[in-house]
Amino acid sequence: MKTSRQPLSRNRQAPAQRRDLPHDRVDRPLAAFARDYADGEAVPRHAHDRAQLLYATRGVMRIATDAAAFVVPPGHALWMPAAEPHRVGIEGPVAMRALFLRADAAAVGPSATTVLAVSPLLRELILAATREPLEWDEAGRGGHLAALILDEIARAPGLPFGVPEPRDPRLCRVAEGLRADPASPLRLEDWAEAAGASPRTLERLFLAETGMGFARWRQRLRLSEAAARLARGEPPARAAAAVGYASAPAFGAAFRAAFGITPGGAR
Template identity: 45%
Template sequence: MTTDKIHSTDPLDYQDLPQAIGVMTKSFGDGWVIPRHEHTRDQLLYAPKGIMRLQTGSRAWIVPPDSAVYIPAGTPHAISMHGDVEMRTLYIDTRAAGINSRTMRVIAISGLLRELILALSEEPLVYEAGSRADLIAQMIKLEIEVSRELPLNIPLPHDARLQRLCAALLANPADRRTLDAWSEIAGASPRTLARLFERDLGMSFIQWRQLIRFHNALEALSRKEPISQVARQNGYHSASAFAAAFGKVMGLPPSTVAAKP
């Protein structure tokens, strides 16, 4: 293993590093898919450019710029790229780093954490204790611990009837059909479907459909599609109604996402 600044792009080279945190830089084109896999170290995936969508067995996660997803070791996941993605992957030995919050989650990337990740990616692949790289890694650990969690995950159903309904909505988030209209496709009564959403997904049909729409909207906004067009594509009659609902659930106005370079 080298100690110069030319970092490996093979994830296997990062699983047994002598230090707590190593960072891999890798570029992916639009539409690239990394098949389902897992790692022996925890990961923090961050892309200053492009959007990543992850899927585990029970949830889907969207990771826009200025956010990152924390993935505990041993978690099977697949990743698809939307737009050209410049990925920075932090491989974390949690015993050495002392990370306390090890749940899978999307976190907001502060300006400080962004610069720390980019700075560590320019340091040698292997670094000594007490070195500049080691101090940067220690600050990254502290910033991860205090980062704000973002509501950017979608629970996926186990029930086959709900899977049919949810697959159709994932393919067309603008679909305005009610549970009454979905009952024939799903093969269950509206009352049964409503109960399945609460039991299987922990939320109502309306709440789940709204999450799907906002995830779809994030991808469209990142491609610089007009907010009025994104609103229509996701079932809203007006941009103002969409913006108000989006801001309430996602914690930021759609204009913020649309303005990202």
């Protein structure tokens, strides 16, 4: 799979390139894929014929679909339905261990792109699957691993690491500004002039396009960015300050409410 160091493009007009991998065609319920990436690499917008479970044993993946942007720290995986266009950005050296699932096997997963918590058992199963041949023995060890993997995927809880992607150009100006500086204290009223719309219009558009108001969307963005920083080893207090939280207890409470773990646990 060729990679590029170009930043993740947000151009939704370009057709998604089809990645032709044997993992998309092998006659097995699932196929495991292993690839290591260097810091700063990026995989351009593409799609696969099969559903994927994208998991990294090390490093942080940023994966953008046309609808949302996802931060995937270690200990989590991204469930990606078949034919979903997406781009992948790499932060730090990443050891990706992915699964490609045939349509019948993919029925155990969510219907939409979702970040899943990976249990210790699922982690070891994924690693074991990468050591099996592409056409593993369905009546042997490979078949047993596949059955357990599908059961663990079905049980895996989803987590709100995704940040819905706005489409309106006025909202995109606000979103890009906050991605560049998650700690920005600017209110929606402050963004209005730069966006070219009234605060009321922006609030209405945020709700219509992302399913949440501006304040909630900004919090989701900040917590996702904090999760990426924690995964890179930053202390919780520094990660909190970098995304705009002046109070460590307030950050800890918000992070725990969103993700079910403490910032220290995420680190």
